[in-house]
Amino acid sequence: MSIDPIDHDLERGLKNRREILGDAWVDRSLSNANNFNAEFQHLITRFAWNEIWGRPGLEKKTRRAMVLAITMALGRWEEFELHVRAALQGGAPDTRLTPDELKEVLIQTAIYAGVPAANTGFTHAMAILREIGPEIGYTLEPAEMTAAAHPGIGRESATLSKPALHYTVRKARNGAPRHTIVLSHALGCDLSMWDALANELAADNDVIAYDHRGHGSSDAPASLYTMEELADDAARLVRELGCGPVVWIGLSMGGMVGQELAIRHPELVAGLVVANSTSGYPEDVRAAWQQRIETVRGSGIEAIADAVMERYFHADFREKKSAAVAAFRKRLITTDAEGYAGCCNAVGTVDTTGRLPQVKTPTLVIAGALDQGAPVSMSETMAKGIPGAELVVLEDASHLAVAEQPKAFEQAVSKFLAQLPK
Template structure:
């Protein structure tokens, strides 16, 4: 049997090393090997770059992130800089964007300490100034007071009254002039209902979410509101932000507002998603809404809270996700009582069915298979009246489908948005 001098372990390690660090650095390292450190390089190439980096359990991009976090935590700044450069300039399949690198440093700050993060940002910015033009990234002056919080966005209120509290998240991508999506929440909720969906949509869109009057941090005028008033609130929000025409995504009450807005102000709505909603209630149900107003006026929101949660979430979800349901319950009972009653009147008197044919914007109607508050039949009515509207029924979803089935909800929206281009 002949002896094969080809060292497979070493060669596999070198391939990984070149993919992660780049040919130039590896060639320079090999060229600088001496009789003193060659055995060490051989060991590291076999052990770290083959034995570890060849393991299939994690993607190589994930291993990059781990190395960056550990070298920053330990203050191994020469190694850290090496891997920052490699992460930004390396193989496209394992590369990190500057924003992804920033997230690594911010998360490491929490677990390894702010001093390490301070130094890490200093080293990373030095490299970004040097190689930024190569990767299309430019460090620019920015105001600390205007820095946005991912997961919450930049928050503000409208100048016009009643003041509406809103959050704006800019698109993460670099597409020129991205379109804006407005997210409109359900009765007894607030803009935080959309947090997960909003972060998902910012991959390609600017995203605005807001609190309806009477909810969250928006003004709560003492009155019984109409759906027309809520739609005019939406119109002045879009006008004030100068972001129209927008893609409107509304759930329950938010879907009712979207219908009215698209009818009254067609130039402001380029596409419409109506989820878990209705275009009108039968007289018996309208009477139930008026009774709810009287009950809340006499006894407060707490007395209806459990019944509302039973309609918002099906039994299986309530049992498996008690913490999430409890958070929505807390939001409901802390809603301004006058504002809640005002919006109950708007919801209970919604009446757009006979006008839906006026909507010319592309529309998607989403229903929850188990929805008691807005049964599938109501969504079918909406879809049948809006020309060309699509209908998607999400299995195992009740009224707050975006919370119970977030992946299915996001997929339905993503497919619809893709059909618009």
């Protein structure tokens, strides 16, 4: 029987070790081997770098993050520094962490291993970033701690103009923003409806989400609103933030606002997404909206809550995602009743069908195949009326398609955004 002279476990381990730490570090380590530590080097190369790092069950970036968290938790700072350097600039580029990803590892470790460990970890990491930052295109710059914002929520504020509109701003994480996007929510919801999509889009775009008047933390004037007023609210938000023209993404009521905004203030809209919406209702449905106003004013929002959830979500979603539905229901019934009734009037009297040809911006219309509140035929009307508009129908989606089919919704939006000029 012949003996293969190649120790494959060792060679695989060396390959992984080089991929993670880089040739320079591994070559230096191997050159420092001696009769005292050579067997130990052999051991860790075969077991740590082959048996563990060679397993395909986790991506190597994930394993990097795990090593950083564990060495930080255990206070193994020499090993921690080694892997910080390697994570930022060593080995294969597709296995590296960005400084922002490294920051997330440190922050999460603070919760699970203690703030003192994270505090020391930040100190070591910043020293390394000061040293190698120019090589990786990263500069530590002064920043105001009180202005820091949760990147998954954004910086919160409200308009100075009245009625005050509560909004959040997520800045693009990957450098200069491709677009500024405004997300406009459905009746009885608030800006948190958009959290998942907003965080996806904020990779390459500045993303603004806001609460319509009468909703969330925005003012709720005691009157019946018009769609023109809601569109003018949107216009002053964009102008106050100095961020126009924007890509407007609106669902249901938010889509109605987007249509009116594009007609009344075309200079503010660079792209329009109208989802699960309509440009007008027949007379019997208009009457139903007026009846809803009377019910809410007489008996409160709770009286209509179950019926609204049935229109917002199809039966299978309500059964399988009952907790998500309960959260939307809670938001609905805690909405200011006067503000909700005011917006019901704006929604029920929407009328842009005859003016749709005035929308000159690139437009995507998204419909839910199961949507009873805004059937596909309503989306077809808008897509035909708006010059050059594209229609996408999402299967297994009812009225709140962004909640029921988040991935399909995000893919449709991302494809549309990719077609817009910067």
